[in-house]
Structures are given as structure tokens and as C-alpha cells.
Amino acid sequence: MRLDKFVLKSTLLTKAQVIEQISLGNVLVNDQVNTDITSQVHENNLIQLNGLTLTTRPFRYMLMHKQADTICSNADGHYPSLLNSIDVAHKDELHIAGRLDADTTGLVLITDDGRWSYNITRPECVCRKVYRVQLVKPINHDVIALFKKGLLLQGESKPTLPAELVIMSDTEVLLSITEGRYHQVKRMFFTIGNRVNALHRQQVGNVLLDMPVGKWRDLTADEVRSFQ
Ligand code: URA
Numbered sequence: 001m002r003l004d005k006f007v008l009k010s011t012l013l014t015k016a017q018v019i020e021q022i023s024l025g026n027v028l029v030n031d032q033v034n035t036d037i038t039s040q041v042h043e044n045n046l047i048q049l050n051g052l053t054l055t056t057r058p059f060r061y062m063l064m065h066k067q068a069d070t071i072c073s074n075a076d077g078h079y080p081s082l083l084n085s086i087d088v089a090h091k092d093e094l095h096i097a098g099r100l101d102a103d104t105t106g107l108v109l110i111t112d113d114g115r116w117s118y119n120i121t122r123p124e125c126v127c128r129k130v131y132r133v134q135l136v137k138p139i140n141h142d143v144i145a146l147f148k149k150g151l152l153l154q155g156e157s158k159p160t161l162p163a164e165l166v167i168m169s170d171t172e173v174l175l176s177i178t179e180g181r182y183h184q185v186k187r188m189f190f191t192i193g194n195r196v197n198a199l200h201r202q203q204v205g206n207v208l209l210d211m212p213v214g215k216w217r218d219l220t221a222d223e224v225r226s227f228q
Contacts, residue, residue, distance in 0.1 A: 001056075003029065004037035006047060010054035012089065026050050059113035060094065061224045062086070064216035065209055066108045072099035082108065085214055097121055098129070098180055098204065106131075106201030107209040110216070120204070120227050126178045127227070130203035131185050136195040138170040143192050147175070153187045160188060171197070 001009075007018045007027060018037075025033045028048040029041055041047060047054045066072070070082040074092065079102050083094060090112070097109040097117030111117050120127050143165065150159030164176040175185060186196045202209050206226050211217055 001041060002037065003027065003034060003039045003041050003047075006041050006056060007049060007054060008090075009056045009093075010047075011049065021049060057090075059116065060088070060111060061113065061116070061219040062094075062110040062216050063207060063209070063211065063219055063223075064108050064110055065211040065213045066100055066105055067214045068103055068105050071102050072096040072108060078102070083110070086110070086216055100201060101183065101186075101199070104199040104201065105213070106199075107204055107207065108201075109204060109207070109219075116224070116227060121180060123179070127205050128176050128178055128203070129180070129201060131175045131177070132168075132200045132202055133173050133175055133185060133189070133196055134198040135171045135173065135189060136197050137193075139167060139173060139194065141167060146192060147188070151188050151191045153181065153184075153191055156181075160184070163188070 004015070004018050004022060007013065007022065008015060011018070013021065021027060022037050023035055025035055026049055027034055028046075029039070030046050043056070064082060064086070066082050069079045071077050071079045073081050074083060074095065075081060076084070082096075083091060086094070093112040094110050095112070095114075095117065097111055097120045100106065100108060109117070109120065119125055144167070147163040147165040150162060152159045160177070160181070161179050166174040168174060175188070177184060181187070185199055189196050207219065207223050
């Protein structure tokens, strides 16, 4: 990890204060002054700031029930960021592992651990996501086989991986997918001549949405481990 990131993570200083402290020569790495913010350090190095030994804060892992008309981004855009409702120190270090569209509701995972979120979002990760989908037109049972076989989305050369479709009513289904392509669910239904009216994610991996809309909680240690 870069020296400035390490100091930021292990103190309550702001980024500017961290850079100032390092440039002033107040940070020692293995008893040597180090003023290069970009140098790489490891947990087993002895890193001190003004004589105090630093250890990094533990990573944070959270689950949130995203409400509609919020965005999965660190800054507000056309809609407010969902991170606005989270009040924790060092909020600017958080990011969302697996984004949802502004009009989609449901489960989002939030962390400051880039390696962990990469595990969830990398294309080879077989991580099951379950969506409750309201459709514009009634659905026919025949399409279950098409979703299972894979659908060729517009502008793509590879079909989607096998997906499981459970029909709940004429216009409501549960869809389980293991990929995270751009607007994937909406494009899958577009491909079969239907359209999504409302989309809600209720599960990612083994983690189920159990919070009221707009609220968040820390993940349990088991939930964190289930993605490692
Ligand atoms: N697929 C979509 O089309 N939108 C989402 O928000 C998530 C999956």
C-alpha cells in the first residue's frame, strides 16, 4: 500500500494533512524519515507518525437498502448519492461493489476494501444476484428455457451465462444471474420483447436484504468471508 494511503487509513487526518505530515518528515518507516508519499509500505513495516506507531484501521463492509432515485456513486449527479445517508468517518474512501441503476432498488454492498469488491465484481466471479422484476407485458413460461440457454444482448458477441427465471405472476418474476453486464436485467427482457417496469435486488451471494429502505448495517464476519 502507498505510504500516504497507509497513514490516511490509520489516522483521523485528512488527505491534505497526511501529505503535509509526510512532507514535513514527521513519518518514519523502519526508523528512517520517508517523505515520498508514493513509496510502498507493508503491514510488517514499522511506521510512525510523530513517535506514534500506526496500524491501519480495519476495512469496512456494509449492506444498504438502496431507495429509488439515488445513485451508486460517491458524488451527487442527476440524483443524490446513496452514500449521503451514511454518516461514518472517512466516508470518501467507501465505494459500491456492484452498482444499481438510479431507478433500481434493493441490496447494495459498500466497502473501502478494493480487493474484496473486485472479488464480487470481476467477470470470472460466479456470484449469484437475485432480482425481483416487474414487467410491462405478461410473461410466457417458454422464456424460462431461453434464459437458461443464454441470451444474445444487443451489441454483444457472447450470450449471457445461464440464468434462472422463476415466474411469480403474469408480470412478476425472480431472476438469478451470475454476471454484472451493463443494464443486464433490463437488456435481457428487452431481448425477449418485454420491458422492465421496476427492478429490485434482494440477494447477492448468500447475503439477503434485511434492512428497511434507505437504511444500512455492517455485514457480519461470515457475510464478509463469503465473498473472499
Ligand atoms: N440490471 C439492470 O438492468 N439494472 C440494474 O440496476 C441492475 C441489473
